[in-house]
Amino acid sequence: MTDAVDDAPAAPGPHDAPAGDAAQEVPAQARHRWSELVERIDADQFAYYVLDAPPSSDADYDARLRELAELEERYPGLVTPQSPTQRVGGTFSTDFATAAHVQRMLSLDNAFSDEDVAAWADRALRDLGAAAPHYLCELKIDGLAIALLYQRPRPGEPARLVRAATRGDGRTGEDVTLNVRTIASVPDVLGGDPATHPDVIEIRGEVFLPVEAFARLNEAQVAAGKAPFANPRNAAAGSLRQKDPRVTASRPLGMYAHGIGAFERGSAGGPGIERQSQVYDLLASWGVPTSSHTRVVDGLDGVREMIAYYGEHRHDVEHEIDGVVVKVDEIDLQRRLGATSRAPRWAIAYKYPPEEVVTRLLAIELGIGRTGRATPFAVMEPVFVSGSTVRQATLHNQDVVRAKGVRVGDMVVLRKAGDVIPEIVGPAPQAPDDTVERVEWHMPADCPECGTPLRPMREGDVDLRCPNAESCPAQVRGRVEHIGSRGAFDIEALGEVTAAALTQPDVPSTPPLRTEADLFALVGYGPDAPQDERARVRDASLRTLGAIEVVVRDPETGLPREDEDGNVRRRAPFRRQLTWSKAERARAEADGRELPDWEPSTAARTLLDQLDLAKEKELWRVLVALSIRNVGPTAARALAQEFRSMAALREVVEGDPVAAAERLSGVDGVGPTIAQSLVDWFATPWHAAVVDAWAAAGVRMADTAGEQVARTLEVADEGGTVRGLTVVVTGGLERFSRDEAKEAILSRGGKAAGSVSKKTDFVVVGENAGSKETKARELGLRILDEAGFEALLAGGPAAVADGAAGDGAADRPAPGADDAAAPRAGAGAEGGDA
């Protein structure tokens, strides 16, 4: 279960603490906490590295990781290679081709105090014997790591950038070469004396968005009606990981080198390099940007000085920083110290404590989430902290409010620091002349959105929830928004604002969607419906959407905005007002035509188009979209894999509840908790009605054979069976559509090419393949039929070794068959015949 999360670009799922002999000495409570922490850290990593939208603050994330490390230190039986303490955090997205790193890209161990740094240095000194190192002190740039591969095309020529990759999981990153080429300061060709260029060099560094550019970018985002980025790190990652390099080009990204990976000297002469600081000088001589803040010191006092100086001056630096990285400067000593599976032993990252500011607490309000959870949150006087303006902070529940001891009207201490989520620390000391009245806050008894009395989440729980799941507007809105989210149906047009407009418009008073059951009725026709039937349903929906108006509110106060005449301003998101000239009106009157005064907006048409496409999406997405407790993408994929259709799943789930729970817990990747959630969910009549309504509106809810094959392999895949291979598919396949075949190749690390060349590794030939097959045969390439393709996807090149599959076994060896990066042959082979 855990290794799927390590390598696959899927969102994380539930974790089981390691069992076995060693685990037996571990108390159940510790094992439970371990699983909880790992699950949470995985979810945070997915949100942070793939979605560029972290839900937790860095400080909270770091605290969880530390707790995990302490737990594992106390109970070594808990340690597994998949634990976040043992591997480089992060993964890669299928939006990009994957890139295998020549050498692993590691993370850094953290220090949070002077003593931590001293303890690290002590340990290093002990391991080194007598040799005391110099320390290279660098700012820890809050950006994202990048590996730039430069190669000489021919001896004597200068080295050129051939590939740029993100860190990913440390072994495999995302190929972002085209985007990196748009960064002005990254040289395409190394400068300086070409005689000093190595044949191959991997330069590692950090891509960042300068603080000033960040502020401008966020202003532009808000002006364009888009969500601002939480911090410069997310903005840099979001800018670099764009599908369209033109977008990256429009963001003024910077890069500083902070290390090297692979290195082949070739003919490069010159003096030997003994220190990392000398590497930086060399890089600078080639025109590679390096930081001007770096210092070399010869003892811990120098390190402390650097940390203290930038603690005071962190906002004077051109980019955001979250600490100071201290490295052993001597490369020979670095080699002797080596690395763990996660981080080098010769470096440590000192992290600054979160920055704190003071502001006034104006109110405490209650928010209701998708699952009905009632969360009090603080509304504060806007204050700038660590890179952004903060107005709100969650207070979790009434116990937390009490424990923090804050009252409405108090001056409070707020922190965020390089982090994302603002947190109220507690009341600030009161100024003597401060006469504002302070009011103690009490948890309301009723849901602020629907008036239903709140109840504990579970018996004896402090957390409260609104039990009116079916029709509480806040919960319906949350679920509709969730349907559009990336992990569910991934409907770009269905975001927070649209979900609110559909479920809580100010006009008309009855919303177009009573619950999520009504969503697909907006495009409620089957795939084979005649054109006029489609047109009729869509026209009616466009009229419904066109009638929606929402009140424009002040983002700071939440109060309705008024125009000059004192009228509340409204916006109609789904229609465009039309104005007609006098002449046009006269002509229409003469012809007896009526002129419409509005037409549907592009947003309205796009929403319907995207809903229409969503109806055809895979079963796992449907399952996630239903907001079933504990059923995230991982569990949903496992269920889709097992049952293949909603009908088959329902037959089990809606049968005898005990038998159902047992049958479901037996599915690989579905534990007893998820099984029980499913049984409970389907037992609620209005839930089952949502599924029926979606089915009636034409949502497919069953996977095609191709999707099944893809899913089977995806689940079994351990890291890219076709990594580094170029595969061309030509002609029609029976079990894969064009897109599915492409996706199957990409998601396993391969390249799906459109044309055949000498560089093609495999050509998959289907029905009516034409000139590409002819060319492939002329070039003597490996040709596979559909079965061979499935075998290749499942087991890599070794699985289609000569004669194993396909009819065109040429005498070329299977590329990558003995490459260390090629995963074990036969992984998931049993899925190949699905």
Ligand SMILES: NC(=O)c1ccc[n+]([C@@H]2O[C@H](COP(=O)([O-])OP(=O)(O)OC[C@H]3O[C@@H](n4cnc5c(N)ncnc54)[C@H](O)[C@@H]3O)[C@@H](O)[C@H]2O)c1
């Ligand atoms: N908020 C969340 O949910 C969340 C989730 C995951 C990670 N994070 C944050 O990311 C951190 C962990 O991420 P990580 O594993 O990338 O480790 P890290 O960011 O603590 O340290 C490793 C990285 O530091 C970077 N770096 C910046 N300047 C450097 C320099 N001068 N020299 C060397 N490296 C430098 C490198 O890119 C390297 O990969 C956490 O401590 C947390 O702050 C937060």
